[in-house]
Amino acid sequence: MTGTLRIVAGEWRGRKLAAPPGDATRPTADRTRETLFSMLVSRLGDFEGLKVADLFAGSGALGLEALSRGAESCLFVDQDAAAIRAIRTNIANLRAQTRSDVRACSVMSLGPAKEPLDLVLLDPPYETGAGAVAVDKLARLGWIAESTWVCLETAKGENISIKGFEAETQRDVGKARLHLLRRTA
Known part of the structure; x- marks a missing residue:
């Protein structure tokens, strides 16, 4: 990774x-995050009061941006020990412990949700199909309404x-493609 993550x-x-x-x-580049959050702001208005998940979280930059x-x-959620350490360090440095829940596990091992989330951010390894599999499973477990x-x-x-989902929009930024998805009725 080049540059500083902010x-x-x-x-x-x-x-x-x-x-x-x-x-x-x-880690998702600052420019990619900026584009993603601009896309979200134009649809959500703001993030006040939202319940969010940062899955395949890496540094936690996407979730921390939302917070x-x-x-x-x-x-x-991330299963890599170094990623979990980085996430916990970032949360502590920002004093965001009371608004954060860190789980050191595979996204695929999450059980049924207590309630659906407002926003789910996934940044899985590229070219693996892991994101589509995770979205499908999380929808079946009640995380995605x-x-x-x-x-x-x-x-x-x-x-x-992904069966049961439609792409609201997608945008290419650098080496990444951002897909904003919604469940179909």
Whole structure:
């Protein structure tokens, strides 16, 4: 990874984030995050009071960006030990412990949801299909309702198709493709 990872906007704008060492994770670039959150703001208005999940979380940058912009809470899930350490470091540095739930496990091992989330952010390894499989499972387990926005980041040029979901929009940014998805009725 090149450059410094920072919060783009909100309460913690400009604050630096720790990224896990090595190349096991690929943190979402600031420019890609800025584009994603611009796409979300144009649809959501703001993040006040939203319940969010950052899945395949890596550094936790996506979830922390949502918290910085006013989200009520964020569930961070990653199975990589170095990623979990980076997420916990970032949460502690921003004093966001009371609004954060960190789970060191596979996204696929999450059980049924107590209630659906407002926004689900997924940044799985590129070209694996893991994001589509996770979205399908999370919908069946009650994490994703018809009102939930789902953002799945894939490699540029990677197309996805998930039964019961439609792409509201997609945008290529650098090496990434951002898919905003909604459940179909």
